[in-house]
Structure formats: structure tokens, C-alpha cells
Amino acid sequence: MVEAVSAVAPLRFVNGGGTGSVERTAAEPAVTEVAAGSGLYGPTLFDAYGSFSPQPAALFALPVVRRPDARTATALGGGYPASGAAGADRLPAPHLPEGLRLDRQEGAGEVQTPLRGPGAAGLAVGDRVWMRHAKAGELCERFDRLHLMRGGEVVDTVPTYRGEGECFL
Numbered sequence: 001m002v003e004a005v006s007a008v009a010p011l012r013f014v015n016g017g018g019t020g021s022v023e024r025t026a027a028e029p030a031v032t033e034v035a036a037g038s039g040l041y042g043p044t045l046f047d048a049y050g051s052f053s054p055q056p057a058a059l060f061a062l063p064v065v066r067r068p069d070a071r072t073a074t075a076l077g078g079g080y081p082a083s084g085a086a087g088a089d090r091l092p093a094p095h096l097p098e099g100l101r102l103d104r105q106e107g108a109g110e111v112q113t114p115l116r117g118p119g120a121a122g123l124a125v126g127d128r129v130w131m132r133h134a135k136a137g138e139l140c141e142r143f144d145r146l147h148l149m150r151g152g153e154v155v156d157t158v159p160t161y162r163g164e165g166e167c168f169l
Contacts, residue, residue, distance in 0.1 A: 002030040023051060038136030044093050045082065045134050058139055058146070059095055061128040062113060071116055072103070073123040078113035080142055082134035089134065096130040097122065 002014055013032045017025035019039025026034050039046045042054035062075035082090040091108045094100035099119030106114050108131075115129060123129070133139055139146065144163035148156040161167075 019046065019052065020049065041133070041136040041139070043082075043133050043135050045089065056095060056132050058136065059130045059132055060092075060139060060143065061130055064123050064125055064127045064129060065112070067123070067125060068114075071120055073100075073115045073120040073127075073129070075113045075115060075129050077111065078108045078131060079110035080108065080133060080138040082138060084135075092131045092133050092138070094119070094129055095132045100129065 002011065005011060014030050015033050015035055016028065016031040017034040017036065019036045022034055022036055025031055039049075039052060039054055041058040042056040043058070046052060046054050060080075062078045064073045065076045066074040068074060078092060080092055084090055088102075088107070091102060094102065094115055097119045099117045100115045101117045102108055103114040103116050106112075115123075140160040141162060143160055145157050145159050147154045148158060
């Protein structure tokens with residue numbers, strides 16, 4: 001393809017890739033720059049990759065709004081599924097505090113997200129639960145800005161494309 005396009009017009013660069021194919025794309029001689037996408041955020045869909053092990057780099061917080069019983073904490077909102085075939089792997093996952101899991105009957109809900117497991121016992125109404133998204137798009141589609149942190153301190157706040165008033169669908 002690069003050869004065919006180059007016959008019509010010179011190319012200054014050839015971009016290729018994606019998080020799941022960085023190694024293969026970098027090995028292609030025609031490629032001048034390699035792109036890594038949502039894997040840089042460390043979403044849950046990349047947890048199963050054998051050649052790429054990202055650290056979670058983006059989280060969103062949900063407030064606990066109810067304690068229906070000693071083993072359940074219910075968070076407000078949280079139903080931000082990733083694109084693709086519907087399934088549990090497309091749902092956000094509880095990250096902190098440790099010892100939480102989604103309720104199998106409800107998952108991550110548009111209105112509420114019941115959280116179960118040993119980590120639920122220590123949560124009170126008003127506490128935050130930190131969630132990991134399945135893919136990076138959910139954060140940029142649902143939230144206006146991202147807070148960039150270093151060592152527990154907010155060092156910058158940047159708009160997402162939603163925050164810039166854009167829609168790419």
C-alpha cells in the first residue's frame with residue numbers, strides 16, 4: 001500500500017499500529033512511526049495480553065451511596081461499558097479498595113453499581129471506589145476532563161474530546 005501511494009505522492013511519514021500490535025508494526029520497514037492507543041491507559045482489556053503488561057494509569061471514582069447489607073456497598077453510576085460484543089470483559093472493574101467485585105446479577109449499572117466482596121465491609125456512604133475502565137474510550141466519551149497526577153498530587157487537568165465539544169462517532 002505504501003509503495004502504491006508513494007507512486008502518486010511522496011509520503012513524509014507512515015503511521016501504523018495500535019497497542020496490541022506495536023512489536024509487529026515496528027518491524028515493518030515502511031512504517032516511520034508506531035502508535036499505541038488505549039493500552040497506555042492500562043485498561044482491563046489489556047490484562048490478558050502476554051506481550052504487554054500495562055500498569056493501570058487511568059481510573060475513575062464512584063461514590064458509595066448505600067450499604068444494603070454488610071457484604072455490599074452500592075456506588076452511584078458506573079455503567080460505562082466498552083464497545084464491542086457485550087460481555088463481562090467490557091465492563092469496568094473495581095480497582096481500589098482491594099477485595100471488591102461486581103455483583104454478577106447487576107454488573108456495572110447505569111444508575112448504580114453494587115460491589116461485593118471482603119473490601120465492601122470497610123466502605124461507608126461517601127467513600128470513593130476507584131474503577132478501571134475496559135478501554136480508554138469510555139473515559140473520554142463520558143468525562144469532560146482528566147486529572148493528571150504524580151505522587152498523589154494533581155499536576156494538570158486536560159480536556160477530553162468531550163470536554164472540547166467534539167464527538168467522533
